[in-house]
Amino acid sequence: SQQGEEDPQALSIQEGENATMNCSYKTSINNLQWYRQNSGRGLVHLILIRSNEREKHSGRLRVTLDTSKKSSSLLITASRAADTASYFCATDEVIQGAQKLVFGQGTRLTINP
Amino acid sequence: DAGVIQSPRHEVTEMGQEVTLRCKPISGHDYLFWYRQTMMRGLELLIYFNNNVPIDDSGMPEDRFSAKMPNASFSTLKIQPSEPRDSAVYFCASSLRYGGQPQHFGDGTRLSIL
Numbered sequence: 001s002q003q004g005e006e007d008p009q010a011l012s013i014q015e016g017e018n019a020t021m022n023c024s025y026k027t028s029i030n031n032l033q034w035y036r037q038n039s040g041r042g043l044v045h046l047i048l049i050r051s052n053e054r055e056k057h058s059g060r061l062r063v064t065l066d067t068s069k070k071s072s073s074l075l076i077t078a079s080r081a082a083d084t085a086s087y088f089c090a091t092d093e094v095i096q097g098a099q100k101l102v103f104g105q106g107t108r109l110t111i112n113p
Numbered sequence: 114d115a116g117v118i119q120s121p122r123h124e125v126t127e128m129g130q131e132v133t134l135r136c137k138p139i140s141g142h143d144y145l146f147w148y149r150q151t152m153m154r155g156l157e158l159l160i161y162f163n164n165n166v167p168i169d170d171s172g173m174p175e176d177r178f179s180a181k182m183p184n185a186s187f188s189t190l191k192i193q194p195s196e197p198r199d200s201a202v203y204f205c206a207s208s209l210r211y212g213g214q215p216q217h218f219g220d221g222t223r224l225s226i227l
Contacts, residue, residue, distance in 0.1 A: 031213050042117070042204055042218030043156075050213070088156070092212050100169070101216065103156040 005104050006089060012110040019076045021107040023089030024069075032065060033090045034074050037106070043088065046074075079111045115139070117219035119205050125225045131193040134222045136205030137186055144211050147180055147190050148204040150221070156204075162188065163211070195226045 007022045023032070031050045035043040049056045049065045049072065056063045062075040076083055086106040093102045118137040126132060138145045147159040160170040165182045173180070177196070182188040192199055202223050206216040 033215065040220070042206075042220045043216075045215035045217070048213070048215060100158055101211075102158075105155045 006087070006107045008107060009105070010108040010110070012112060013079060015079060015081055015111050015113050017079055019079050019083070019109055019111075021074045021087050021109070023072045023074070023104055025072075025089075025091045026070065027091075027093060029067075029091045029093070031092060032072050033101070034061075034063060034072075035088045035090060035103070037086045037088065039085070046087075076109075079109075081111050081113050083109060084111045085109060117205055117207055117217050119203075119219035119222055121222055122220065123223045123225075125227065126195060127227050128196055129194045130226075131191065132195045132199075132224060132226075134190040134203050134205075134224070136188045136190070136219060138188070138205070138207030139217055140186065142207035142209055142217070144208045144216075145182060145188050146206040146208075146216060147188070148206065148218075150202045150204060159190070161211070197226045200224055200226050 005024050013019055029051055031048055033048045034046045036046055037043045047056055047058050047061055047063050049063050051067055060077045065072045086108050088103050088106045090101050090103045093100050117139055120135045143164050146161040148156050149159055150156045157172055159172045160180045161168055162182045165185060178192055180190045202221045204218050204221045206218045208214045208216045
C-alpha cells in the first residue's frame with residue numbers, strides 16, 4: 001500500500017529560494033521520516049518527527065506534522081545546487097500484523113544556479 | 114564509519130541466469146532490509162531480517178526470489194532464474210531498531226536483465 005504521497009512530483013526553483021514539499025498519508029502513524037536520494041545513490045535519512053511533535057528543525061530543514069490532516073511538509077531554506085535530489089517521506093505502517101516503513105513516490109527537486 | 118556496503122554496484126546478465134546480490138550492514142544494527150526501486154512502483158520492501166531471522170517476506174515477488182542472512186554481517190538476495198522484469202535498483206538498508214529509527218541505505222545494485 002502507498003502510505004506517503006508526496007506533492008509536487010517535481011519542483012524546479014532558483015538557487016537561494018525556499019523549497020517546500022508536502023506528504024500526505026492515510027492511517028495513524030507513530031512517526032514520519034524524510035529521506036533524500038541523490039542520483040545513483042542510496043537514500044539518506046534527513047529527519048524524523050514523532051506523532052506528538054508538530055515541528056522540527058535541522059539546519060536549513062524544517063519539518064512540520066499535522067496529524068489531524070494526516071500531512072507533513074519539508075521546507076528547505078536558502079536552497080543550494082547541492083540540494084538537487086529526490087525527497088521521500090516514509091511512514092510506519094502495520095500491514096497484516098507486520099510493521100513496515102512505507103515510502104512515497106518522492107518529489108524530484110531541481111535547484112537551478 | 115563504514116556504511117552499508119552492497120556489491121556489485123552494477124550487474125548486467127541475460128535472462129535465465131542466476132543473480133546474487135550482496136550486502137554488509139552496519140555493525141551493531143539488528144535489522145536488515147532489502148528494497149527494490151523502479152520508476153513504475155517506487156521503493157518496495159521485499160524482505161527484512163531481525164537478528165538474522167527473516168521476519169516478513171511478503172514483499173518478495175515470486176519464488177524466484179530468495180534471501181538469506183547467514184550471520185550478522187552478511188546477507189544475500191538471489192534471483193533464479195532472472196527475467197527482464199526484474200531489472201531495477203536493489204537496495205539494502207540496516208537500522209538499530211524497526212520503528213522510530215532511521216534506516217541506513219547502501220548505494221544499491223543496478224540490475225539489468227537482458
